[in-house]
Amino acid sequence: MPVGTQATVKGVLQRDLAEELGARIILGNTYHLFLRPGHELIRKFGGLHGFMQWDRAILTDSGGFQVWSLSKLRKVREEGVVFQSHLNGDRHLFTPESVVDVQRALGSDIMMVLDECTDYPATEKDARRSMELTVRWARRAFAHYRTQGGEAEGRQALFPIVQGSMFAEFRRECAAQLVELDADGYAIGGLSVGEPRPLSLEMTEAAEPLLPADRPRYVMGVGMPGELPEYVARGIDMMDCVLPSRNARNGCLFTSEGKLIIKQAQYREDPRPVDPACGCLTCRSYSRAYLRHLFVAGEMLYSTLATIHNIAHYLDIMRRMRESIVLGTFPAFLQSVRTSPLAAGD
Numbered sequence: 001m002p003v004g005t006q007a008t009v010k011g012v013l014q015r016d017l018a019e020e021l022g023a024r025i026i027l028g029n030t031y032h033l034f035l036r037p038g039h040e041l042i043r044k045f046g047g048l049h050g051f052m053q054w055d056r057a058i059l060t061d062s063g064g065f066q067v068w069s070l071s072k073l074r075k076v077r078e079e080g081v082v083f084q085s086h087l088n089g090d091r092h093l094f095t096p097e098s099v100v101d102v103q104r105a106l107g108s109d110i111m112m113v114l115d116e117c118t119d120y121p122a123t124e125k126d127a128r129r130s131m132e133l134t135v136r137w138a139r140r141a142f143a144h145y146r147t148q149g150g151e152a153e154g155r156q157a158l159f160p161i162v163q164g165s166m167f168a169e170f171r172r173e174c175a176a177q178l179v180e181l182d183a184d185g186y187a188i189g190g191l192s193v194g195e196p197r198p199l200s201l202e203m204t205e206a207a208e209p210l211l212p213a214d215r216p217r218y219v220m221g222v223g224m225p226g227e228l229p230e231y232v233a234r235g236i237d238m239m240d241c242v243l244p245s246r247n248a249r250n251g252c253l254f255t256s257e258g259k260l261i262i263k264q265a266q267y268r269e270d271p272r273p274v275d276p277a278c279g280c281l282t283c284r285s286y287s288r289a290y291l292r293h294l295f296v297a298g299e300m301l302y303s304t305l306a307t308i309h310n311i312a313h314y315l316d317i318m319r320r321m322r323e324s325i326v327l328g329t330f331p332a333f334l335q336s337v338r339t340s341p342l343a344a345g346d
Contacts, residue, residue, distance in 0.1 A: 001059060001240040002311050005029040006036070007052040010245050011303040012311070014054050020281050021311055024056055025109075027240045030102055031063030034092075035085050039105035047107020059240070060108035061220070062099050064161075065189070068117035076116055078133070096141035100158065104148070108156060112187060113141040115161040120193045127165035131174045134163040142181050157184040159218060165190060166199050168206035175210040185216035188236075192221035201230055208235040225254050226342035228317050229334045244314045248306035251295055254313045258341035260288075262306070267292045280312035281305075317342075 002009045002017065004026045009017060017023045028048055033039060045051040048058050067074050067081050074083035080095030096114045103111035115134040118127055138160040145158050160178040164170030171188075178186060188207050191200040204219060211217050218238035219231050231239060244254070253260040255275035260267075262274075273283035274291065282291070282305040294302035324333040 001027045003242045028060045031066035039102045043105040058108045059110040062112040062114045064115045096137040097144040113138045118165045120195045122165040131164045131170045159185045161187040161189040162207045171206040175207040186211045187218040189220045244310035248310040249303045282309040
């Protein structure tokens with residue numbers, strides 16, 4: 001899922017996301033949209049779909065990860081999380097119930113429960129406390145969701161989030177308890193907090209077997225291009241990450257031959273497309289030399305063209321994986337990625 005934090009994937013028109021890139025679902029951020037422009041204002045415009053003119057699916061996260069990242073600006077309690085806005089310092093309270101209500105106003109198709117992330121590394125005591133709190137919050141969120149018509153036709157789905165830091169037994173315990181909620185899908189969170197990537201995969205392996213095979217399984221906040229097939233190989237269906245758009249704006253382009261850092265002098269007169277194997281708008285139309293010129297000159301168009309390419313690259317990997325699964329050739333696809341420049345994000 002391309003990340004549209006503030007009701008926009010930075011630098012890309014919704015038209016291009018849909019028609020050029022073929023994105024079927026994007027992600028919005030509850031924390032940021034709650035603070036600005038506010039969920040009640042967005043509700044007046046028909047929710048996020050009407051507000052940003054996007055007629056395809058939207059997933060909103062709960063804001064738990066963003067609140068965790070505030071560090072000194074938040075306090076976790078049984079009731080919920082008290083935090084200060086990073087914009088003006090105003091104090092707010094997120095509870096499992098209020099976060100569901102905010103996302104209802106946003107009108108997303110998939111909502112996430114409020115969870116608590118832990119720092120890496122975390123002590124066993126802190127990880128267990130956080131995991132148990134996340135389970136209690138998930139139960140409260142689902143009780144509220146169901147009393148508010150969560151089972152009605154055309155409802156917004158609600159996913160709980162498996163936590164447990166880097167302790168496999170906590171991940172399994174959390175997953176087993178969340179399955180009792182009989183949710184439409186399940187997420188695995190807290191895997192992009194600075195831990196070594198192999199450890200992230202281990203935690204996915206610990207939780208995934210306990211999650212229903214007939215429901216979507218979503219790993220939050222991953223990853224580099226070469227990591228995507230590794231998560232799919234472990235039973236994961238959905239992923240999101242800011243890397244394609246953020247790295248694009250910073251001059252890093254992902255290609256079938258590895259990373260390309262566009263500011264390098266070697267591309268000053270390079271007539272080739274970013275990736276000769278890519279058929280996106282950027283690669284069909286523009287040279288590396290032109291993109292380098294835009295980047296060095298600080299032109300806004302650079303970010304648009306670079307982001308289109310990086311998102312196309314990610315979505316193409318996902319498309320190729322779907323095709324290989326249908327054809328029964330996914331193991332060969334996975335092996336080809338492991339021995340390619342995509343491996344380890346190179």
